[in-house]
Amino acid sequence: MHGATAVVLGGSVAGLCSAGVLAPHFDRVVVLERDELPPGAEHRRGVPQSKHPHFVLNAGRRAIGTIFPGFEESLIEAGGLLLMPSMEAAYGENDGWGPRKSSTMTMIYSSRVLIERVLRDKVRTLAGVEIREGTAVSGLATTGGGTVTGRVTGVEYRDAGGETRTIEADLVVDALGRGSSVRDWLAAAGWPSVPEKTLDAKVTYTSRWYQLPAPSERPPGWWWKHLVLTPTQENGPHPQEHEYLSNFFPIEGDRAISCMGSWGLEMPRKPETFEAAADRLRAPTFAAAMRASTPVSEVHLTRSTGNKWRRYDEIDHPPLGLVSIGDAVCAFNPFYAQGMSSAARSAVVLSDVLSEYRSLDTSFTRDFLDRQRASLEVPWMLAMARDQGYDFAEGTEVAPAWRRKIMAKVSWPVFNAITAAAREDDYVEQTFTAVFNLDKSLRDMMTDPRFVSGLLRHKIREALGRTRVPAGFDIRSDPPGTDYSDPANPVEPAAATPRTATRRTRG
Known part of the structure; x- marks a missing residue:
């Protein structure tokens, strides 16, 4: 699209993947990011969830690899761990530890901050892409709101110096996450309210980072790299900690993230209560691993975990010149690790549609929304299958x-x-x-x-x-390392x- 400009709102995973697919099609791609981006793999204010475990599902790995060839290799080179979970993870299941055996599934384990650092490095090599840091998006420029020709024509933002600016755009990508105000800005400009599907199963999870002991200092039973405890299915009285879904999750730098989460329960916020909760888990191995390691962070707690799908595809006349990617359109319960992969898949959908259309017209917009809906239905169905089972869940998708x-x-x-x-x-x-x-x-x-x-x-x-x-x-013993x-x-x-x-x- 000769002379065209695309603007991406947000520089997290969804925004970076979007920039990657826009670069071949637009002369100029501007990413507006509120934070000052760190040069390395560091936490930042705009991604509080980075303090919890993240991984990219295989569909997401392929999608990101399509957008950024060599992504997996770069992530592993930066410290990511390529593992086969069935061989290198110990699973505490309903009836005890599961057996260890080979399978077809692999995963790359790393922190969210490392994934973003690798993606930023890839984006910065793209011609025509500019990342403007310290910018706060404050609104949209539009014409004909709510009509068949209604279009988003630009973005209003405050720059790092506090000055309000407007940048014209042929296409705007909303990658502002769960808290995106784009839906409200569109309503103020004349579009009907975007329908939302919601289901909040009251998931809360809490995490702390640890430096692992040297391999020579670990007990003989510590063959595993990832430790997982699923919620109990006991019917009788038991500690509430048995209801937790818990992970001792390996990341780069010989570290691990100890994470405990639950549906509808209060979770520990302080180091002492965090450790005490670990002591009451079904498997003593979990707390033993924590105590053998050195804590290197505070305890981080997250409650913003509800499923939310903003149905732009259901508007009669969706705004032209605008698409939403990632949590800005569909946010999932983070327990299911679907967010980054779904965002990358939507970015690939955008790439495919851009390759097939010469104009950003109604046909382009409708085709993108239809294909994105089909892509999002797969993870959405998975999230609903579990979260609809709770009596305390709230939202439009509460089941009978x-x-x-x-x-x-x-x-x-x-x-x-x-x-x-x-x-x-x-x-x-x-x-x-x-x-x-x-x-x-x-x-x-x-x-x-x-x-x-x-x-x-x-x-x-x-x-x-x-x-x-x-x-x-026996869940009270160390997980068996026998290879079956x-x-x-x-x-x-x-x-x-x-x-x-x-x-x-x-x-």
């Missing part, structure tokens, strides 16, 4: 009481059945991996005859005592060596 009761009763048992069957059925494992990584929808998985028959077959084998991979190891990749020939920890996963998931 009968449905909440069913979902609350079956969601974790179904998850347990899937993970158990996946250990012995490659098709189940590959299908679940695809859904977890946003490569396949939950609906497609649960209506797949081969997948469902695999679950049923495993339940029958389990009832008959004919499963090949043992499970349910070949159930007929398990490899004991003393003979095992750490595995290096392949660079990508198969398929």
Whole structure:
């Protein structure tokens, strides 16, 4: 688009990915970022969630790699860890520790701040892209608000010196996150209120960063790199900490983020209560790992976790010259690690549509919104499947009481059945991996005859005592390190060596 200018509101993951896809199509791309961006991997005010664990799902890895070739390699070179979770993570499940075995899924573990630093480095190499730091977006310039030709024509902002400025734009990308005011600015300019789907399951999570002990100082049972405890399914009295979803999450610099979260419970805010809560978790290994490590941060707590989907696609005449990416359009419960991947996928959708249209007209806008909706429906369905099961959830997507009761009763048992069957059925494992990584929808998985028959077959084998991979190891003991990749020939920890996963998931 010769001579055209695009303006991106926000310089976080969604904004950086957007800048990456805009650069080939616009002569000038301006990113307006409120913060002064650090040169390294450091926290900043505009991304408070960076203090909690983050990872990019495989669909997001591919999307970012499409936008920024070499992203994965750069992230690993900067300290990210390429791991196979089924081999290098210990999972505390309903009936105890799960078995260790190889699978098709890999992950790159790192902090959110490192991911953003690597992305910023990539963006700064792009011709025609300018990042203006210390700028506060204050409004939009528009014409014909709410009409068939209504368009966003520019952005108003205060620069680092406090002076109000306006920049004209052929396309504006809203990447301002959950707190974006774009919806309100559009309403003030004459557009109808953008419909919202919401569901807040009252998730609160709290995290603290730790420096790990040297490998030579770790106990023999510490073979794992990632430790996970899922919520209990006990019916009788038990400590509320058994309801937590907890992670001891490895990141660069031989550090880990200890994170505990819950649906509807108060979470610890202070170091002493944080450690005391860890002591009451189902697995003593978790607190032992924390105490063997050195805390290097305060305790960080987040409550802003509700699911929210702003349905620009449902407006009769959506504003031309504007698209929204990331949390600005669809924000998820962070427990499900869908945010960065969904933002990157939307950016790729934008890239595809830009490549197919010569003009930023109504057809361009409607096509983008339709394709983005299809992309977002996949993670949204996953988030609803879990969060609709809570009686205290609030929002437009609250399920009827009968449905909440069913979902609350079956969601974790179904998850347990899937993970158990996946250990012995490659098709189940590959299908679940695809859904977890946003490569396949939950609906497609649960209506797949081969997948469902695999679950049923495993339940029958389990009832008959004919499963090949043992499970349910004592949660009060250290997680077992035996490798059951070949159930007929398990490899004991003393003979095992750490595995290096392949660079990508198969398929």
